[in-house]
Amino acid sequence: MIDRPRPIVGPDYLVAGRYRLQSKLGGGGMGAVWLAHDRLLDRDVAIKQVLSTAGLDEAEARKVRDHIVHEGRVAAKLSHEHAIAVYDVVLEAGEPWLVIEHLPSRSVARALGLVNALPVIEVAQIGAQVADALAAAHTVGIVHRDIKPGNILVADRGPGVGMAKLSDFGISRNVTEASDEPDGMITGTPAYLPPEVARGAQPTAASDVFSLGATLYTAIEGQPPFGMDDDSDAVVERAAMAQINPPTRSGVLTRVLLHMMEPAPQRRPSMAQAREEILAAAFGPGAADNILGAPVRTEDGTIPAWAARNSAAGLRSPRSGPLPRRAQPPQPVNPAPAPAQQMIGRGGSGQSPSPTVAVTIGLLIGLVIIIVILMMVM
Structure with a gap:
């Protein structure tokens, strides 16, 4: 076993002379994740601290260090708007740290x-x-x-x-x-x-x-x-x-x-x-x-x-807007009733005839009555 001094890591700790730790964001499979400030580029970043390799033999410690360096190199190949960006892989006190995009x-x-x-x-x-x-x-x-x-x-x-x-x-x-x-x-x-x-x-x-x-x-x-x-x-x-x-x-x-x-x-x-x-x-x-x-x-x-x-919550983003909708199949349209159906109230269903039809029938009845009266007078 090789005993190495374990650095006291906490807020204000400076990693690789560049990244000032601010607060712990959480933990992951490989170790803690910190919010840090990049003093060179004046921006906030997230930085992943590998679990200390103190107490491991050199072969095991090297394997852990190689793993995190490998993670950085693999992820750095990918630059995509829907993937967290990897900025840097640095060594601090012999341990690798992965510097990545900070996304609140x-x-x-x-x-x-x-x-x-x-x-x-x-x-x-x-x-x-x-x-x-x-x-x-x-x-x-x-x-x-x-x-x-x-x-x-x-x-x-x-x-x-x-x-x-x-x-x-x-x-x-x-x-x-x-x-x-x-x-x-x-x-x-x-x-x-x-x-x-x-x-x-x-x-x-x-x-x-x-x-x-x-x-x-x-x-x-x-x-x-x-x-x-x-x-x-x-x-x-x-x-x-x-x-x-x-x-x-x-x-x-x-x-x-x-x-x-x-x-x-x-x-x-x-x-x-x-x-x-x-x-x-x-x-x-x-x-x-x-x-x-x-x-x-x-x-x-x-x-x-x-x-x-x-x-x-509930705000509209400048890049947003109503979501596109899937095309819906056309809905069947009920055909308009036939004129004959209108005149007879759809087959005697109890519906009243339209006003126009009612007026026409009234005129015809009135004309018939007048003709009958004239015939009786003559």
């Missing part, structure tokens, strides 16, 4: 803790936007491998309020790289595992499609597709058997979600195809320009209450 936000997981389930129309927007980011990631060979509600953020204040972004490429890797994981090791969150990964296969782009489908399912249904269970082994077993509870609230997205969660990876759409299927099902053709790169909105074009803090 609420995760979809947090939103579900507030409202239990989200409207289909809003989930469709989140799904299309995240699918767009993942399609770009897959194009450069990156597989995320841990898509879940906690890794989808929606800006809850500021000029970008309502924008959805995918975060945390912490266990992603380039598909061209050899995996250093032992065979049969399961990587990811059990509730969103595709069957092949639950059975020990290596994740692929098709695995990301399943996990995104499972995440969107959860946002709509209020629970994951394999149900709720504190026993993670039981969840993994159901995932391996593809025992998906049929969706009941997904409406127009039902067919798309089931396509994305096909048990066989080869039967799933690509991520780009999934994006197009979501857009077409929820908004009709040609909706991409109104959905991608725009904030998540309610059906009437306002920022959802769950996605905004305080007074921002």
Whole structure:
């Protein structure tokens, strides 16, 4: 074992002579996440501190350091408006720190803790936007491998309020790289595992499609597709058997979600195809320009209450507007009644004749009476 002095990390701590820590934002699989200020570029950033490697032997410590540096290099390949940007990877006291975009936000997981389930129309927007980011990631060979509600953020204040972004490429890797994981090791969150990964296969782009489908399912249904269970082994077993509870609230997205969660990876759409299927099902053709790169909105074009803090809820973004609607099939029009039906009150149904018809009949009767009187006089 190698004992290394452990730095006292807290507010005002300066990382790499550049990033001044301000407050802790939370924790992740690799360590704590801090709000920091970049003194060089005068902007706020989020910075992820790796768990200390003190007490590990050099080989294990190097593996942890290499992992976080690798995370930064992989994520830095992706530049997309619906993905959290990676700015820098630095070493401080021998430990790697990942510097990323700071997005004041609420995760979809947090939103579900507030409202239990989200409207289909809003989930469709989140799904299309995240699918767009993942399609770009897959194009450069990156597989995320841990898509879940906690890794989808929606800006809850500021000029970008309502924008959805995918975060945390912490266990992603380039598909061209050899995996250093032992065979049969399961990587990811059990509730969103595709069957092949639950059975020990290596994740692929098709695995990301399943996990995104499972995440969107959860946002709509209020629970994951394999149900709720504190026993993670039981969840993994159901995932391996593809025992998906049929969706009941997904409406127009039902067919798309089931396509994305096909048990066989080869039967799933690509991520780009999934994006197009979501857009077409929820908004009709040609909706991409109104959905991608725009904030998540309610059906009437306002920022959802769950996605905004305080007074921002219900406001219209300058980039927003009413959502496009799917084309509805033409409704049958009741034909106008035939003239004969009008004159006889629709077949003696008890309806009175129209005023025009009544006047005409009255004139005819009056004329007949006059003729009869003249004949009697003569």
